[in-house]
Amino acid sequence: MTDEATTTSGAQAGTPVLRLSGITKRFGPLVANNAISFALGRGEVVALLGENGAGKTTLMNILFGHYVADEGTVEVFGDRLPPGDPHAALEAGIGMVHQHFTLADNMTVLENIALGTQPVWSLRLDRGRARARIAELSADFGLAVDPGRLVSALSVGERQRVEILKALYRDARILILDEPTAVLTPAETEALFATLRMLVAKGLSIIFISHKLNEVMAVSDRVLVLRGGRLAGERATAGTTRQELAALMVGREVAPPQPAPVEPGAVLARLSGVSLRSDAGRLDDVTLDLRGGEIVGLAGVSGNGQAALAALLAGMVAPASGSLEIGGRPVTSWTPRAALAAGVGRIPENRHAVGTIGDMSVAENVISERYRDARFSSRGFLDWSAARGFAQSIVDAYDVKCPSPDARIRLLSGGNMQKLILGRALDPDPSLILANQPTRGLDVGAVSYVHERLLEARGRGAAILLISEDLDEILTLSDRIVVMSRGRLSAPSARGERSVAELGELMAGHGLDAGERGHAA
Amino acid sequence: MMEAFDILLTASFWVAAIRIASPLIFATMGELICERAGVLNLGIEGIMVAGAFAGWVTVYAGGDLWFGVLVAALAGAAFGLLHATLTVPLGLSQHVVGIGITLLATSLTYFTYRIVLPEVTSPPKIEAFQPLPIPVLSDIPVVGPALFAQTPLTYLAFVVVALTAWILYRTPLGLAVRAAGENPAAVEAQGISVAVIRIGAVMAGSALMAIGGAFLTMSAFNSFFFEMINGRGWICIALVVFGSWRPGKALLGAILFAAFDAYQIRLQQLTGGAIPYQIFLMMPYVLSILALILVARRATYPKALMIPYQKGER
Secondary structure, rough: OOOOOOOOOOOOOOOEEEEEEEEEEEOOOEEEEEEEEEEEEEEEEEEEOOOOOOHHHHHHHHHHHOOOOOOOEEEEOOOOOOOOOOHHHHOOOOEEEEOOOOOOOOOEHHHHHHOOOOOOOOOOOOHHHHHHHHHHHHHOOOOOOOOOOOOOOOOHHHHHHHHHHHHHHHHOOEEEEEEEOOOOHHHHHOOOOOOOOHHHHOOOOOOOEEOOHHHHOOOOOHEEEEEOOOOEEEEHHHHHHHHHHHHHHHOOOOOOOOOOOOOOOOOOEEEEEEEEEEEEEEEEEEEEEOHHHOOEEEEEEOOOOOHHHHHHOOOOOOOOOEEEEEEEOOOOOOOHHHHHHOEEEEEEEOOHHHHOOOOHHHHHHHHHOOOOOOOEEOOEEHHHHHHHHHHHHHHEEEOOOOOOOOOEEOOOOOHHHHHOOOOOOOOOOOOEEEEEEOOOOHHHHHHHHHHHHHHHHHHHHOOOEOOOOOOOHHHHOEEEEEEEEOOOEEOOOOOOOOOOHHHHHOOOOOOOOOHHHHHHH | OOOHHHHHHHHHHHHHHHHHHHHHHHHHHHHOOOHHOOOOOOOOOHHHHHHHHHHHHHHHOOOOHHHHHHHHHHHHHHHHHHHHHOOOOOOOOHHHHHHHHHHHHHHHHHHHHHHHHOOOOOOOOOOOOOOOOOOOHHHHHHHHHHHHHOOHHHHHHHHHHHHHHHHHOOOOHHHHHHHHHOOHHHHOOOOOOOOHHHHHHHHHHHHHHHHHHHHHHHHHHOOOOOOOOOOHHHHHHHHHOOOOOOOHHHHHHHHHHHHHHHHHHHHHHHOOOOOOHHHHHHHHHHHHHHHHHHHHOOOOOOOOOOOOOOOOOO
């Protein structure tokens, strides 16, 4: 690190608008924030970067008064903020856009914005004044939204605009955004960044919490990196690189995976002209071969049939027409159990809703796919010591941070939960691996871990279908790439054969005609 | 057949329907306020029993009628505070607490009754609220006697509906109550305490339930009997769903149910025993189940209903 790459806190012009000094917060033995100090200047965008569990959200909850710090002080515009009082934080000009929106769906935009801005005992809600103020703010900051609409009718991007308007309505001068892009489409993300630039131009200061390096590089002036509750580093965005930030965040160098060339093996799964309709979506005449030792990346905008294809391979639905062959044999009665028996390892799209049962233990969750095995049960009785032993072996082998096999799985972080699911899916060395959004919402360290394990399985000769909305991930890992749009599949292309722009065209549904598909068969 | 229809045109039928509806209106508004804030209050049945007794016994002991209503409301609010303490800051199961409150309030009422009146076999009567016809308006045919020649408590019931609607939709307080039942995090994020809003809503709602109970002993009748509430509280829970958590629609539901009830009594007399009277007794309940099926399938619940909120957790 050169000295030029480091700026001192609050070096930006004038007194800092916000100063945190020595903030420490403990939860029992866990030190969530350890003596964190920094300052935020006027018109500055500071990115708070860190992996899940690094203490970002705790720090912001202290700032906003949801938690009380054990040590340290918060000063806003030179005045000390009373701890544990969200109302005082609002009054001082701090506005927060939470990761999970704090909007009431059954109320209008206006009502959500006006909530809490008038004394509770007022006889009348002053709608006229609120409407005029919202119109003014919308115009000033380019945040178009109809105040009379119900929040339930708004898109995710619009809801976020309402959240920002809520803060502006209360004269926020400091805006904290907690993982604001996690739920946005790329276009909505661009619009958000434009809004943030406009806010900064009008003198607001912004704290942008994220673990996505490219966004941090795109939007911030300065980056603070948190790791394990400590401030691990501070850099001017212009003087740093993604690699350096990733290393600070994870605590070691993170190299992008380099898949070694592997000679593709036999066809382990073959879809021929498969069409189906299901709750998960539809497939229209899909033909695809999955070979051992090969990762096929499936790109596409969410909701174009990827979920239906995943459901098909997982045994949740059967083809309405066309055929599915697994291991060279056409499948007849195709159920989730048959899929497991045929050697399909499944990493489901949503680890919370489908992948795990939150209130059941780690051990119960890891045997949920194979509790019938002789390993775990005999004569209808479960062998708990074998189940715990198996859970412990996954915990050890996959470096899962978890107190014990008896802990409820919901207490695990997303990354650790995903590692457990990965361990469960890869346990009996499946010949076919269905990896559906395997790294969604994971931090850099966990992402590279999942990628390494998938490449290992590929090296062992497994056929892998990687479904992802992250085009970078597809481009890095896949030996062949197919694109899905409106239930139809493009012809496969080898690594590097199609440009990103060409893939984007296919994702938008252009060029997916019969000729294109015929050409590669 | 024509006679069965003619009943609907008589003033006495509508007078009875509105009278039967009055306690339901109070209690339904009470339940609606609780649920809008996110708390299911199954203590309603017991709180109505307690309110019925508290109001009546106050008047029996020499209190003024309106003072009796106030005591009933305070008794209801006290049970509401107990309910809210258990369900809001402590976050206990709203089902279990609600049923517990109903059993406690009912038993405590019967116990108190025996303590206060150890000797009596039939409960003493009080001087109840008398009809207070409003000049001019009460002279309108059918509508006049039905709406404008009732007791003051019935008028109060309608005022309560208007007030509930005004507060919920026109005031900052109502905004906070509705948001607390939909997404409490939104309330907290705007610097308002969810716990205070919910506890307040449950106490106010319970007070209204108790006044609903008191209507029976102080306006509809003039005495207190065991089993007097007889499931009216449970009906109000259904009426809230029927009304899609909106005061106006819930009022309509209460009147509709009461009209069925008044109608079946008159049909019983008309058929003169040819059909077992139990069939008629059943009618309002069957019809309300049918109405629920038709109306409530599309109902959208307050999303945070029955979900406890803990500050800082998300």
